Amino acid sequence: MCAVLITGGAGYIGSHVNKMLNARGVETVVLDSLVTGHADFLRWGRFVKGDLRDPSALERAFAGPRIHAVLHFASFIAVGESVADPNKYYHNNVAATLNLLDAMVRHEVPGLVFSSSASVYGEPEQELLDEAHPMRPLSPYARSKAMVEQMLADYHRAHGLASCRLRYFNAAGADPDGELGERHEPETHLIPLVLHTALGLRSHISIFGTDYPTPDGTCVRDYIHVHDLAQAHVLALDWLDRGETRAFNLGNGNGHSVREVVDAAREVTGRDIPVQEAARRPGDSPVLVASSKRARTELGWRPAHGDLESIIRSAWDWHRKDCRAPVRS
Numbered sequence: 001m002c003a004v005l006i007t008g009g010a011g012y013i014g015s016h017v018n019k020m021l022n023a024r025g026v027e028t029v030v031l032d033s034l035v036t037g038h039a040d041f042l043r044w045g046r047f048v049k050g051d052l053r054d055p056s057a058l059e060r061a062f063a064g065p066r067i068h069a070v071l072h073f074a075s076f077i078a079v080g081e082s083v084a085d086p087n088k089y090y091h092n093n094v095a096a097t098l099n100l101l102d103a104m105v106r107h108e109v110p111g112l113v114f115s116s117s118a119s120v121y122g123e124p125e126q127e128l129l130d131e132a133h134p135m136r137p138l139s140p141y142a143r144s145k146a147m148v149e150q151m152l153a154d155y156h157r158a159h160g161l162a163s164c165r166l167r168y169f170n171a172a173g174a175d176p177d178g179e180l181g182e183r184h185e186p187e188t189h190l191i192p193l194v195l196h197t198a199l200g201l202r203s204h205i206s207i208f209g210t211d212y213p214t215p216d217g218t219c220v221r222d223y224i225h226v227h228d229l230a231q232a233h234v235l236a237l238d239w240l241d242r243g244e245t246r247a248f249n250l251g252n253g254n255g256h257s258v259r260e261v262v263d264a265a266r267e268v269t270g271r272d273i274p275v276q277e278a279a280r281r282p283g284d285s286p287v288l289v290a291s292s293k294r295a296r297t298e299l300g301w302r303p304a305h306g307d308l309e310s311i312i313r314s315a316w317d318w319h320r321k322d323c324r325a326p327v328r329s
């Protein structure tokens with residue numbers, strides 16, 4: 001019997017994918033240090049606590065059932081923090097991934113699905129970004145993702161390692177059953193922060209930059225439901241059987257400005273959400289909106305929860321419950 005190894009499976013996106021795979025009868029092993037993950041998200045599969053930077057942790061993860069594919073979510077994720085502390089990002093996101101790839105080669109694991117990011121593109125040259133757009137990352141975080149993508153191309157050439165590089169746009173929303181959702185500590189992402197403001201946990205939401213070359217001066221992003229992202233990973237695992245390496249954008253193709261997100265959250269929650277205009281956040285791209293034509297045609301991906309209000313509503317259902325919970329790990 002073969003299993004799938006999920007690095008970072010105690011985090012936001014990895015835990016949703018772990019749950020979906022188990023629901024489909026796939027055996028999973030989660031490797032996570034819990035540095036930013038949550039023990040209460042670990043309800044499915046076998047758990048190995050360990051850090052990818054520690055080769056012995058990787059050996060423990062590969063010691064159980066034979067692993068036939070890896071889903072690699074583990075990384076640090078805050079764009080702003082990466083600008084202030086690049087060392088942290090290159091160690092954890094690049095050097096740790098090198099350990100993982102070497103362990104995969106040693107254990108003859110044929111393929112990996114990588115959590116890449118829309119931020120690899122930098123400033124867009126066209127309205128809808130497709131995968132042929134040049135990679136000009138604007139932050140150490142984004143560069144760490146672009147570097148791993150290049151490493152994957154090299155490992156494919158040298159060792160035949162197949163890889164599906166999934167460039168997520170802005171993940172948001174929560175598990176439709178309400179068992180999982182977005183919980184980053186500290187939280188830096190717009191939608192959860194806006195909802196924390198609606199809950200009265202924060203006095204206001206800061207708008208980072210109001211002088212961007214966009215219709216209302218604030219940054220535009222393509223928000224994608226975490227459940228739709230999870231579906232793409234299920235398809236990507238099958239795609240690995242081709243033995244190739246390829247990048248796929250995962251977004252809805254709809255851009256929403258920061259102000260539009262705040263307005264939509266006011267509508268969904270019925271609450272007051274005070275805003276304060278603030279300076280630009282270093283490393284931010286003005287607009288990131290996906291063409292996901294390749295994922296639709298080649299993976300057969302069909303995102304089902306595309307509109308911003310339903311994404312925010314599912315996040316709101318989660319945050320109302322999660323922010324009230326007395327014990328959180």
Ligand code: NAD
Pocket residue numbers: 007008009010011012013014031032033034035036037038050051052053072073074075076077092096115116117118167168169170171172183184
């Ligand atoms: P998250 O912080 O919730 O989850 C990351 C998980 O990885 C955590 O459980 C953490 O404990 C674990 N981890 C980190 N470093 C580790 C290490 N060295 N060894 C073992 N475990 C480690 O993040 P997320 O939002 O679920 O993001 C998952 C992936 O998706 C990341 O690679 C991120 O860069 C990528 N991504 C996220 C978004 C988004 O909008 N959240 C967008 C694009 C790409």
Ligand code: UFG
Pocket residue numbers: 077078079117118119168169170171188189190191193205206207208209219220221258281284288
């Ligand atoms: N923003 C604010 N105020 C806040 C937080 C965010 O105005 O308090 C703005 C940001 O400046 C940005 C937009 O809201 O313009 C979205 O910011 P997020 O932090 O929610 O998301 P990012 O676009 O920075 O990054 C996220 C993930 C990255 C991923 C990227 C892909 O964190 O991992 O999406 O687009 F690479």
